Amino acid sequence: MKLYIKLKPVLLSALTVALLVSCTDLEIEETDSLISKDSGATGFTGLTNTESSLNDLYNKVGGDFQTQENMYALSEVSTDELLVPTRGTDWxxxxxWRQLHTHTWTPAHLxxxxxxxxxxxxxxxATEIIESNPSNSVLAEAKFLRAFNMFFxxxxxxSVPFRGVDEGPDVNPKVMSRSEAYSFVETDLLEALPNLESITPGTENTGKASQEAANFLLAKLYxxxxxxxxxxxxxxADMQKVIDAVDAIQAKGFALQEGYFQIFxxxxxxxxxxxxxxxxxxxxxxxxxxxxxxxxxDGGGWNGFTTLSDFYNSFEGAPNTNYVGDGQEERRGFVPDANNANNQNLGIGYGFLIGQQYDQNGNxxxxxxxxPLVFTKEIPALVGNTEVEGVRVIKYHPYDPTDEEDQINSFRKHQIMFRFAxxxxxxxxxxxxxxxxxxxxVNELRQKRADTPDLTSVDEQELLDERGRELFLEYWRRNDLIRFGQFTAPWSLKEVSGDETTNLFPIPETALLSNPNLVQNPGY
Known part of the structure; x- marks a missing residue:
C-alpha cells in the first residue's frame, strides 16, 4: 500500500490520525467506564466470533501504538531521548509536547x-473474548493481550480499574492496586504460556502472541x-526469574544478530x-x-522530533558530525554526504542526523x-527555534529493500515491540x-554491532547508557529511567522535579469522575 500525503507538523487531528491508520480496523472508542453492547443489564451472552474479535483486538492494539502521540509520547518524549521543540508556531x-519534556503535565493532558x-x-x-468460551489458542492469545495492556x-x-463483562453501568469498576495488577498480569501470562504457539525466529508468526513473547513480558515484569x-x-528470586525467562527464549533459537538497522x-x-x-x-x-x-x-518530513545533545554524546564517534568514517559505532548510524550518497538510501541517513544534509544525488x-540545511547539536530553548535546531533520529527507514516494485514503502506495517537484544x-x-x-x-551484544568496541567494565550507569544506545525509540526509555532512579533527574531544558511524583502519570480527570473507586496519584 502507498499513501501520498503531506502533513503539517502540528498535533494531528482525529481525522488525520484516521487517515494514517486507514488500513487498521478501528472502531469508535468507548472509555473504560462505558459498557459493551453485549454486557450490562441484559447479561453478557458471549461474543459470536472470538477469532474475529481477537483479530480486531490485535488491530486495535497496533493502531494505539503506531501514532506519535499517546503511548509513544508518554514513553519516549517524557525522557532524555526525545524533545519536540516549538519552531515558530510549528509544534x-x-x-x-513541552509539558512532557518538562514533566509539567496535568490530569487533563490529552x-x-x-x-x-x-x-x-x-x-x-480481551476480557470479553476470554469470557466467551473460546478455543484454547484464542484464550491464550487474549490473555497475553490483556496482560500486555494491563502491564502498561x-x-x-x-492502579488499574477492572470491569467484569456482566457489570452494567450502575456498577463502578473495582480498582486493583499496583501490586494486585502485577499478580493479575503474571497469572494471565503463566496461564497463557502452555497454549501459546512456540515460534521460530525469522518467521511471519512474530506478529502474534507466542510463548517467547509471553516470556519476554514476564522478564520485563520481574x-x-x-x-x-x-x-x-x-x-x-525475581532476578533469577528474569534470567530463566530470557534463557527460555534463547533456547527456542532467538539470538543476537549481526548488524543493526536492517533489523528494523x-x-x-x-x-x-x-x-x-x-x-x-x-x-x-x-x-x-x-x-x-x-x-x-515528496511532501517531506514534519520537522518535529529531535534528541538531546547528551543522549547523542552517549554514542561512540566524532562529537559534532556523523558522516561515514567519523569513528562512530554502528548504532549511531550515519549521514550520507556528497561522497557517499546513493539511490539506495535516498539521501536520508540512518540513526542520528547532524550537520549538513544531502539529497539522493549528493547535493x-x-x-x-x-x-544550508545543517542540523545543529544544541537546542537553545523549548520555544523560538528555527527549522534546523536539534539532532534528528530515524530508526525505521523509508527505503525498503524487500519491495521489488519500487524499493520504497515507508508505510509498511512492522513495528517491533519485543526484541531479543x-x-x-x-x-x-x-x-x-x-x-x-x-x-x-553486554559485550556479547556490542560485538554484534560494527565499530562498537568492548567495554572494560559495566556499572549501573553504563548499563543504562547501553540500553539507551541499543533500544532508543523502542518504548522502554521511561521504564528504564525509573528503574535506574533517573526519570526525575534534570536534563537539558528540564529542571529536577524535586520528588518522585512524575514517576506515575495522573489518573485522567474524566476517569475520576466516572469511577469514584479511583483515587488520584499523589502530587496531582
Whole structure:
C-alpha cells in the first residue's frame, strides 16, 4: 500500500490520525467506564466470533501504538531521548509536547487521557473474548493481550480499574492496586504460556502472541518488580526469574544478530520476538525536515522530533558530525554526504542526523529560506527555534529493500515491540543486580554491532547508557529511567522535579469522575 500525503507538523487531528491508520480496523472508542453492547443489564451472552474479535483486538492494539502521540509520547518524549521543540508556531500545540519534556503535565493532558482510555478499552475487549468460551489458542492469545495492556496501565498509572463483562453501568469498576495488577498480569501470562504457539525466529508468526513473547513480558515484569511492589529492593528470586525467562527464549533459537538497522526492516532476523502490525510512518517523518523526502512522500518530513545533545554524546564517534568514517559505532548510524550518497538510501541517513544534509544525488539540501540545511547539536530553548535546531533520529527507514516494485514503502506495517537484544540486556541487568559482573554479557551484544568496541567494565550507569544506545525509540526509555532512579533527574531544558511524583502519570480527570473507586496519584 502507498499513501501520498503531506502533513503539517502540528498535533494531528482525529481525522488525520484516521487517515494514517486507514488500513487498521478501528472502531469508535468507548472509555473504560462505558459498557459493551453485549454486557450490562441484559447479561453478557458471549461474543459470536472470538477469532474475529481477537483479530480486531490485535488491530486495535497496533493502531494505539503506531501514532506519535499517546503511548509513544508518554514513553519516549517524557525522557532524555526525545524533545519536540516549538519552531515558530510549528509544534506549539498549546504546549502539550513541552509539558512532557518538562514533566509539567496535568490530569487533563490529552495524551494521558487517550492512553488511559485506549489501554483500558483493550483490557475490557480481551476480557470479553476470554469470557466467551473460546478455543484454547484464542484464550491464550487474549490473555497475553490483556496482560500486555494491563502491564502498561500498571506501569504508567499505578492502579488499574477492572470491569467484569456482566457489570452494567450502575456498577463502578473495582480498582486493583499496583501490586494486585502485577499478580493479575503474571497469572494471565503463566496461564497463557502452555497454549501459546512456540515460534521460530525469522518467521511471519512474530506478529502474534507466542510463548517467547509471553516470556519476554514476564522478564520485563520481574525486572521491574521492585518498582511495582513498592519495595525498591531488587530481589534475587525475581532476578533469577528474569534470567530463566530470557534463557527460555534463547533456547527456542532467538539470538543476537549481526548488524543493526536492517533489523528494523520487515525481513527475517533472529531478534524480532513480537511485532505489531503498525504503520511506521510517524517514526520516519516526524523527525525529518520538510526538505527531506522519498519518492512516495515528496511532501517531506514534519520537522518535529529531535534528541538531546547528551543522549547523542552517549554514542561512540566524532562529537559534532556523523558522516561515514567519523569513528562512530554502528548504532549511531550515519549521514550520507556528497561522497557517499546513493539511490539506495535516498539521501536520508540512518540513526542520528547532524550537520549538513544531502539529497539522493549528493547535493546539499537547503531549508525553506534557502540556507544550508545543517542540523545543529544544541537546542537553545523549548520555544523560538528555527527549522534546523536539534539532532534528528530515524530508526525505521523509508527505503525498503524487500519491495521489488519500487524499493520504497515507508508505510509498511512492522513495528517491533519485543526484541531479543532487549531480553539479552535484561539478563545482564538481572545478573548485575544479583552481584555478578555483566560486562561479558553486554559485550556479547556490542560485538554484534560494527565499530562498537568492548567495554572494560559495566556499572549501573553504563548499563543504562547501553540500553539507551541499543533500544532508543523502542518504548522502554521511561521504564528504564525509573528503574535506574533517573526519570526525575534534570536534563537539558528540564529542571529536577524535586520528588518522585512524575514517576506515575495522573489518573485522567474524566476517569475520576466516572469511577469514584479511583483515587488520584499523589502530587496531582
Amino acid at each position: 506549539g500545540d498549546n504546549g502539550i 495524551f494521558v487521557k487517550n492512553s488511559w482510555n485506549n489501554l483500558n478499552q483493550n483490557i475490557f475487549r 496501565v500498571m506501569d504508567l498509572f499505578g 525486572l521491574n518488580a521492585a518498582i511495582y511492589n513498592g519495595s525498591g529492593t531488587f530481589d534475587n 526492516e520487515p525481513t527475517d532476523d533472529t531478534e524480532t520476538i513480537w511485532h505489531l502490525n503498525s504503520e511506521v510512518a510517524s517514526r520516519i517523518w516526524n523527525t525529518l525536515h520538510y526538505s527531506q523526502n522519498s519518492p512516495d512522500n 546539499p539540501l537547503t531549508n525553506r529560506q534557502g540556507d 532487549d531480553a539479552h540486556l535484561m539478563k545482564a541487568e538481572a545478573m548485575m543486580r544479583m552481584g555478578q559482573d555483566p560486562t561479558a554479557t
